[in-house]
Amino acid sequence: MSEEIVPPVRPPRRILMGPGPSDISPRVLAAMAAPTVGHLDPYFLKIMDELQQMLRQVFRTENRLTLAISGTGSDGMEACVFNLIEPGDKMLVCVNGVFGGRMAEVGRRAGAEVVTIEKPFGEIFTTTEVEAALKEHQPKVVGIVHAETSTGALQPLHHIAKLVHKYDALILADMVTSLGGLPVEIDEWGIDAAYSGTQKCLSCPPGLAPVTFSPRSVEVMDKRKEPVRSWYVDLSLIRNYWGGNRAYHHTAPINMNYGLHEALRNVLEEGLEARFERHQLNHKALKAGLSAIGIEYAVEEENSLPMLNAVKIPEGIDDKKVRAQLLNQFGIEIGAGLGPMAGKTWRIGLMGEASRESNVLLFLATLEQCLPKQGYELTPGASIAAANKVYAG
Amino acid sequence: MSEEIVPPVRPPRRILMGPGPSDISPRVLAAMAAPTVGHLDPYFLKIMDELQQMLRQVFRTENRLTLAISGTGSDGMEACVFNLIEPGDKMLVCVNGVFGGRMAEVGRRAGAEVVTIEKPFGEIFTTTEVEAALKEHQPKVVGIVHAETSTGALQPLHHIAKLVHKYDALILADMVTSLGGLPVEIDEWGIDAAYSGTQKCLSCPPGLAPVTFSPRSVEVMDKRKEPVRSWYVDLSLIRNYWGGNRAYHHTAPINMNYGLHEALRNVLEEGLEARFERHQLNHKALKAGLSAIGIEYAVEEENSLPMLNAVKIPEGIDDKKVRAQLLNQFGIEIGAGLGPMAGKTWRIGLMGEASRESNVLLFLATLEQCLPKQGYELTPGASIAAANKVYAG
Numbered sequence: 014m015s016e017e018i019v020p021p022v023r024p025p026r027r028i029l030m031g032p033g034p035s036d037i038s039p040r041v042l043a044a045m046a047a048p049t050v051g052h053l054d055p056y057f058l059k060i061m062d063e064l065q066q067m068l069r070q071v072f073r074t075e076n077r078l079t080l081a082i083s084g085t086g087s088d089g090m091e092a093c094v095f096n097l098i099e100p101g102d103k104m105l106v107c108v109n110g111v112f113g114g115r116m117a118e119v120g121r122r123a124g125a126e127v128v129t130i131e132k133p134f135g136e137i138f139t140t141t142e143v144e145a146a147l148k149e150h151q152p153k154v155v156g157i158v159h160a161e162t163s164t165g166a167l168q169p170l171h172h173i174a175k176l177v178h179k180y181d182a183l184i185l186a187d188m189v190t191s192l193g194g195l196p197v198e199i200d201e202w203g204i205d206a207a208y209s210g211t212q213k214c215l216s217c218p219p220g221l222a223p224v225t226f227s228p229r230s231v232e233v234m235d236k237r238k239e240p241v242r243s244w245y246v247d248l249s250l251i252r253n254y255w256g257g258n259r260a261y262h263h264t265a266p267i268n269m270n271y272g273l274h275e276a277l278r279n280v281l282e283e284g285l286e287a288r289f290e291r292h293q294l295n296h297k298a299l300k301a302g303l304s305a306i307g308i309e310y311a312v313e314e315e316n317s318l319p320m321l322n323a324v325k326i327p328e329g330i331d332d333k334k335v336r337a338q339l340l341n342q343f344g345i346e347i348g349a350g351l352g353p354m355a356g357k358t359w360r361i362g363l364m365g366e367a368s369r370e371s372n373v374l375l376f377l378a379t380l381e382q383c384l385p386k387q388g389y390e391l392t393p394g395a396s397i398a399a400a401n402k403v404y405a406g
Numbered sequence: 407m408s409e410e411i412v413p414p415v416r417p418p419r420r421i422l423m424g425p426g427p428s429d430i431s432p433r434v435l436a437a438m439a440a441p442t443v444g445h446l447d448p449y450f451l452k453i454m455d456e457l458q459q460m461l462r463q464v465f466r467t468e469n470r471l472t473l474a475i476s477g478t479g480s481d482g483m484e485a486c487v488f489n490l491i492e493p494g495d496k497m498l499v500c501v502n503g504v505f506g507g508r509m510a511e512v513g514r515r516a517g518a519e520v521v522t523i524e525k526p527f528g529e530i531f532t533t534t535e536v537e538a539a540l541k542e543h544q545p546k547v548v549g550i551v552h553a554e555t556s557t558g559a560l561q562p563l564h565h566i567a568k569l570v571h572k573y574d575a576l577i578l579a580d581m582v583t584s585l586g587g588l589p590v591e592i593d594e595w596g597i598d599a600a601y602s603g604t605q606k607c608l609s610c611p612p613g614l615a616p617v618t619f620s621p622r623s624v625e626v627m628d629k630r631k632e633p634v635r636s637w638y639v640d641l642s643l644i645r646n647y648w649g650g651n652r653a654y655h656h657t658a659p660i661n662m663n664y665g666l667h668e669a670l671r672n673v674l675e676e677g678l679e680a681r682f683e684r685h686q687l688n689h690k691a692l693k694a695g696l697s698a699i700g701i702e703y704a705v706e707e708e709n710s711l712p713m714l715n716a717v718k719i720p721e722g723i724d725d726k727k728v729r730a731q732l733l734n735q736f737g738i739e740i741g742a743g744l745g746p747m748a749g750k751t752w753r754i755g756l757m758g759e760a761s762r763e764s765n766v767l768l769f770l771a772t773l774e775q776c777l778p779k780q781g782y783e784l785t786p787g788a789s790i791a792a793a794n795k796v797y798a799g
Binding site: 018019021022023024025026027029031033034036037040042043044045046047048049050051052054055056057060063066067083084085086087088091115118119121122210212218219220240241242243244245261262263264265266267268269271272274275278281282340346351 | 412419435476744
């Protein structure tokens with residue numbers, strides 16, 4: 014070719030403290046580069062079995078139908094909604110952020126008659142609110158977000174799941190940001206279907222969507238009258254490949270699955286409880302540090318996600334300038350606000366590998382350069398002192 | 407965790423001579439392991455621009471809407487069908503293999519009124535046959551497979567595309583197996599939409615689906631009355647992220663895109679014409695070698711795909727035993743027959759990095775062990791001699 018060829022990929026070194034992707038461990042990156050084998054190779058089938066086993070441990074479920082969809086978290090959302098919904102079914106979606114809104118939209122694409130209940134971004138739903146809607150609408154499926162990545166709010170699910178079952182509906186939960194970072198109890202809570210992503214607290218590059226379905230969900234899927242609207246995420250076909258007769262469906266993303274395998278090994282090696290504690294500790298230290306320099310959270314502490322810290326941008330501070338300085342000078346990525354929170358909040362991710370003491374301290378230290386540059390007054394060292402006090406216990 | 411953790415990924419060394427994934431160059435594997443950056447990082451946006459530019463070169467098109475869908479080739483199929491079809495639209499699909507059949511099924515899932523014309527597996531369509539169907543059915547979209555991975559047949563598209571336009575329809579082509587291995591001329595032939603996969607002649611791990619859409623296709627998409635049935639592959643949203651205002655849609659599989667970037671650099675560095683010639687040469691040498699020991703192709707030579715050699719399994723030979731011996735003793739993967747060709751053919755892939763002289767010679771040499779073991783008589787050395795004669799020119 015006479016045309017010039019672009020230079021090879023040489024990414025800058027980043028510290029990924031945004032809403033995902035999070036920092037990836039070198040072990041996971043190395044696994045991504047392991048030699049590709051065929052999608053029906055006995056070795057790969059073994060890897061798939063191990064992935065299912067590890068995903069069940071992380072989701073804390075015995076669900077047989079637990080696997081990784083060959084797309085990102087949003088494709089996992091689509092897989093769950095499309096397989097549970099048939100055109101005309103009533104679906105209730107609880108919307109208190111961008112991802113609840115997305116689930117409602119996906120429900121409409123699936124042909125559901127979608128009804129929503131809404132709360133302001135950052136707030137969560139009470140059982141009373143959900144029960145009123147269940148009574149009024151008698152939905153087949155209730156969609157709700159466990160950890161709203163757009164707002165930083167944590168929605169308790171245990172009591173809501175019980176209610177949903179009382180009204181003979183299925184509960185579908187978005188666990189994209191929670192899985193691997195805070196307790197997820199599929200079986201104990203009675204969640205009927207859930208999806209996640211690889212790039213949040215599992216600290217694997219984006220590209221796969223762990224999903225799990227309760228026997229009750231599978232029963233509903235088995236009784237469908239119409240085929241699933243998407244062939245690509247049709248679980249009646251996919252589940253033969255992930256078990257059963259290993260019938261070819263699509264060519265699985267081999268190396269992505271290698272990456273997820275190593276990421277799950279990391280999670281289990283650390284232990285789920287230790288991992289949850291680490292996420293809590295670093296969240297507390299960050300919060301103490303930010304409080305010490307007058308930066309407030311956008312969400313009440315009791316509903317705050319430890320891995321996604323949505324904080325109010327102080328009055329007079331230029332959102333973009335600060336994020337650009339963090340990125341260009343320090344290689345630190347934090348997230349902008351989404352939807353109505355755009356320009357008003359920063360989303361500071363402490364997810365998986367990124368949830369570490371050194372990231373908290375470094376980030377607080379960099380703010381001491383960035384904020385005063387824009388006229389914000391703070392006591393030098395105060396945030397670091399406050400964070401270190403938390404670490405000192 | 408008290409439970410034992412599974413051992414890390416340590417794939418056996420394979421030579422991937424099946425229907426894909428194909429052998430991956432170490433350069434691509436290394437790129438897959440480059441540090442992950444954010445999906446809105448200026449660096450990643452640059453990588454996306456370069457990917458679009460390189461994909462246009464490989465597809466030989468000026469189409470602005472050329473990008474990689476965040477799923478495997480089948481998701482690319484779904485993206486093309488779902489974006490072009492609205493419920494009730496008539497879609498004509500030419501079915502002469504598994505992937506034509508799949509496209510018809512995806513059309514039905516999209517709500518199309520699908521009509522098919524069919525040919526036996528391994529045969530191709532004439533312009534007369536397609537014109538008769540166009541006249542009778544007046545479809546909005548004609549789906550056809552350029553390189554049928556299930557049969558090894560090559561379908562010429564140039565004249566058919568002209569006909570499709572004469573009848574005011576759009577032509578959608580499956581180029582999963584052809585892209586990067588034999589001439590693909592989107593603009594010169596007048597293809598309105600096409601999808602491919604990364605794991606065939608581009609020699610990148612599976613996980614992304616390059617797609618391209620002509621301005622005429624984009625016009626049809628812009629005039630849709632109903633939203634696309636799948637939110638995940640809705641190009642009216644995705645194209646804002648791959649250009650436009652960079653609006654967040656889903657979190658792109660960063661490292662998969664790194665891999666594709668390096669794979670496309672490999673393709674352009676070699677040059678498309680040189681690459682096509684290499685695929686032809688290795689196909690000819692393999693064919694000469696197989697002929698010398700009495701193994702016949704399932705497809706006429708003039709319609710044979712160079713990268714996917716579908717050959718008849720000799721009478722009395724146990725398909726599975728041979729493939730198992732090749733895999734276990736030599737680490738060589740070849741493909742089984744699909745659909746009606748199951749048990750009757752082998753599919754020997756010489757795709758991308760796997761299309762190399764050493765693979766052809768090694769494979770022929772291994773057959774000299776495998777076949778006589780099952781009572782097949784052959785002249786030792788005959789296949790190697792015949793192949794080397796081709797290489798000698």
